[in-house]
Amino acid sequence: MNRLGILIFVLIAILTSVVRANDPLPSWNTGPTKTALINFVKRATTKGNPEYVSPPQRIATFDNDGTLWSEKPVYFQLQFAIDRIKALAAKHPEWKTEQPFKTILEEEQKALTSLSAKDMMILLMTTHAGTTTKEFKKTVRAWLKTARHPRFNRPYTELVFQPMLELLAYLRANGFKTYIVSGGGIEFLRVFAEDVYGIPPEQVIGSSIKTKFEIRKGKPVIVRLSEIDFIDDKAGKPVAINKFIGRRPIAAFGNSDGDLQMLQWTTAGDGIRFGLLVHHTDSKREWAYDRQSHVGRLDVALKEAKQRGWTVVDMKRDWKAIYPFQK
Amino acid sequence: MNRLGILIFVLIAILTSVVRANDPLPSWNTGPTKTALINFVKRATTKGNPEYVSPPQRIATFDNDGTLWSEKPVYFQLQFAIDRIKALAAKHPEWKTEQPFKTILEEEQKALTSLSAKDMMILLMTTHAGTTTKEFKKTVRAWLKTARHPRFNRPYTELVFQPMLELLAYLRANGFKTYIVSGGGIEFLRVFAEDVYGIPPEQVIGSSIKTKFEIRKGKPVIVRLSEIDFIDDKAGKPVAINKFIGRRPIAAFGNSDGDLQMLQWTTAGDGIRFGLLVHHTDSKREWAYDRQSHVGRLDVALKEAKQRGWTVVDMKRDWKAIYPFQK
The missing domain is CATH 3.40.50.1000 (HAD superfamily/HAD-like)
Known part of the structure; x- marks a missing residue:
């Protein structure tokens, strides 16, 4: 950094702290x-x-x-888990009869209000076992981009x-x-x-x-x-x-x-x-x-x-x- | 920081980087x-x-x-585990006949050359179960202060x-x-x-x-x-x-x-x-x-x-x- 650079840096630091102190x-x-x-x-x-x-x-x-x-209305991650089950359902015809998938697919609202934080982890676990951490992150990123909160109609991250x-x-x-x-x-x-x-x-x-x-x-x-x-x-x-x-x-x-x-x-x-x-x-x-x-x-x-x-x-x-x- | 302070700070930063670059x-x-x-x-x-x-x-x-x-000659933490067993032996007369404690107490050198990293964790686990993390840290700190490496006769941390x-x-x-x-x-x-x-x-x-x-x-x-x-x-x-x-x-x-x-x-x-x-x-x-x-x-x-x-x-x-x- 040259002298002017240092001066500007110090000025910005002082100004920032003044604004913050405000x-x-x-x-x-x-x-x-x-x-x-x-x-x-x-x-x-x-x-x-x-x-x-x-x-x-x-x-x-x-x-x-x-x-x-x-x-x-529910943990946002639980909504993600439910959405993933719906997205993967076509590849898993057995879910039509297996629990808890049957209830989730048929009565989403009921499932949403009865599942605990642990149930949510178990759902994500069983539906995503075998995927790499990289693939899982990609799936989460895609969901966060498109999913909307039911009340505010905005991305969950807002x-x-x-x-x-x-x-x-x-x-x-x-x-x-x-x-x-x-x-x-x-x-x-x-x-x-x-x-x-x-x-x-x-x-x-x-x-x-x-x-x-x-x-x-x-x-x-x-x-x-x-x-x-x-x-x-x-x-x-x-x-x-x-x-x-x-x-x-x-x-x-x-x-x-x-x-x-x-x-x-x-x-x-x-x-x-x-x-x-x-x-x-x-x-x-x-x-x-x-x-x-x-x-x-x-x-x-x-x-x-x-x-x-x-x-x-x-x-x-x-x-x-x-x-x-x-x- | 006043102006002089900033100047000294910048000078020290420059000097340090010159020495380091050297x-x-x-x-x-x-x-x-x-x-x-x-x-x-x-x-x-x-x-x-x-x-x-x-x-x-x-x-x-x-x-x-x-x-x-x-x-x-052995993982330093293993020496710690062995030293702890020796220190605690008086309170555990049963170790005189129970393995692996018997071997450790009778033939320290033999035990030292045959134990794996996992064995070492198991030893520490069984000997210190029930202690709080705070107590355990205190024990480690005291050992590091007094124990000496057999070849160099210095604290292990040196x-x-x-x-x-x-x-x-x-x-x-x-x-x-x-x-x-x-x-x-x-x-x-x-x-x-x-x-x-x-x-x-x-x-x-x-x-x-x-x-x-x-x-x-x-x-x-x-x-x-x-x-x-x-x-x-x-x-x-x-x-x-x-x-x-x-x-x-x-x-x-x-x-x-x-x-x-x-x-x-x-x-x-x-x-x-x-x-x-x-x-x-x-x-x-x-x-x-x-x-x-x-x-x-x-x-x-x-x-x-x-x-x-x-x-x-x-x-x-x-x-x-x-x-x-x-x-």
């Missing part, structure tokens, strides 16, 4: 939630403050479904939460490494996480199918097997965090009882800690649900939030915009 | 191996070059035993290869993300990888024991179970790379047949690729072994290196110094 979270309404977030980041990153956290320790983990994007995109960027600008820790499939998430959230594949943790290395037509490939490797939900989340990251996060963000143990593990560490739950309270702009919901049930974790001092986002009150297209 | 690999003798390494890095990082690789894709994976540190430390630093200075992908235990490696190699825990991949999240005395902990989770060796290496990193590396470094599939997988990708094997040829300063060795056998991979154009380090010829204390 309001790093423009889609968050002023109030206790926004204040809690900003206070946490300032306390953790101010040198000399006894709560200062060195950059390598600034790990923040985010659940995906219901925390970074919507999860209604149903991400604008305030959370800002939060991810704000944390990274302050030296945090941001991770996804999701019950969804790791190979599914990695297809879009980098483009949509700015989270690279190596910072995406999720449920997984066992795979196998083999040489096909002289070329090494990784092949999906018909066996669940790991379900990254509930108590599985801290286990996966310990395995993949090997450090305890200092901040964790979730929205359901599936995130309870991740928040417990994160906030029980020494020093400054931050736990946050997104409470879906906006039936008009998004959805309103908690204790009674089949998908994304928030019950025990909401009770613990009070005892443990976790921050609870009231979506209706705290979020100025929900999706990027509403900005 | 010789980034001072412990590597001039010759084809060093030239191949430098050419690869220049080609992958020069903008405008058709082989240019964007920084997020610059992933380099390193085996540990025999590649980053010595593995003779038996790292100076040329490889320089290579790790050189790659990182050129925007590479460096990973360990080892048959050794992930929790064992993570205790020293950051201090010794500059590789943070989240970039360490290894064999693992299953763990469980639980609340002990009101505090969440991760507990080691008595079940192997994954052996990160041979065909397991590309599988683990795909799971943990989710991208194919562009460079891989190993020293034995256990690294064959990692090198195959890495070098079969599109664009510029680099595979390297450390051939132990220096019986005087380190050890000389390959096809006939029980630990670190190098046979099939050495044959494939010629066919596939992988670089082979001739330790005796290529390395000016072996260990940091010999610089």
Whole structure:
């Protein structure tokens, strides 16, 4: 870089920081939630403050479904699994009589409301066993391009939460490494996480199918097997965090009882800690649900939030915009 | 930063790059191996070059035993496992008659030469089941402080290869993300990888024991179970790379047949690729072994290196110094 280049670089850095300092979270309404977030980041990153956290320790983990994007009417990945079964049905006449395929093909809506996150992984596993990881990614990419959300008639990747995109960027600008820790499939998430959230594949943790290395037509490939490797939900989340990251996060963000143990593990560490739950309270702009919901049930974790001092986002009150297209 | 601070920062950056440009690999003798390494890095990082690789894709994976540190007379982690059994023996009188503990306690040398990497994981698993990950790390840390290598009478962490430390630093200075992908235990490696190699825990991949999240005395902990989770060796290496990193590396470094599939997988990708094997040829300063060795056998991979154009380090010829204390 020549001198002018350096000068321009420094100017841009200063200007960027001024703009950021102005309001790093423009889609968050002023109030206790926004204040809690900003206070946490300032306390953790101010040198000399006894709560200062060195950059390598600034790990923040985010659940995906219901925390970074919507999860209604059903998990988006479940819709993908159903769509794949419909697409592959012609090659599998036996599915007309075999369960759960029969129900899925005949009564899609019924199947959608009764399947769990684990059922979803099993469906993807059985329907895609034997395909290479490369082929599977191609299939996901094609689906994300063409599939539309039934309520908003937009690609699923547009149903991400604008305030959370800002939060991810704000944390990274302050030296945090941001991770996804999701019950969804790791190979599914990695297809879009980098483009949509700015989270690279190596910072995406999720449920997984066992795979196998083999040489096909002289070329090494990784092949999906018909066996669940790991379900990254509930108590599985801290286990996966310990395995993949090997450090305890200092901040964790979730929205359901599936995130309870991740928040417990994160906030029980020494020093400054931050736990946050997104409470879906906006039936008009998004959805309103908690204790009674089949998908994304928030019950025990909401009770613990009070005892443990976790921050609870009231979506209706705290979020100025929900999706990027509403900005 | 004020103006003077910025000026000093820029000056230091320029000076550092001048010194580095001078010789980034001072412990590597001039010759084809060093030239191949430098050419690869220049080609992958020069903008405008058709082989240019964007920084997020610059992933380099390193085996540990025999590649980053010595593995003779036995895997250092195996010595740790044996030492732990001796330390715990007083509390386990039953080991005097139970195998493999009986042999280990009576004939340590015999046990050391007959146990495999998997046996080593099983030993650590059975002897440390029920301990928390935190307790296990503490045990490893204490052992690394006091244990001494039988030949060099130095801590095991001083038996790292100076040329490889320089290579790790050189790659990182050129925007590479460096990973360990080892048959050794992930929790064992993570205790020293950051201090010794500059590789943070989240970039360490290894064999693992299953763990469980639980609340002990009101505090969440991760507990080691008595079940192997994954052996990160041979065909397991590309599988683990795909799971943990989710991208194919562009460079891989190993020293034995256990690294064959990692090198195959890495070098079969599109664009510029680099595979390297450390051939132990220096019986005087380190050890000389390959096809006939029980630990670190190098046979099939050495044959494939010629066919596939992988670089082979001739330790005796290529390395000016072996260990940091010999610089």
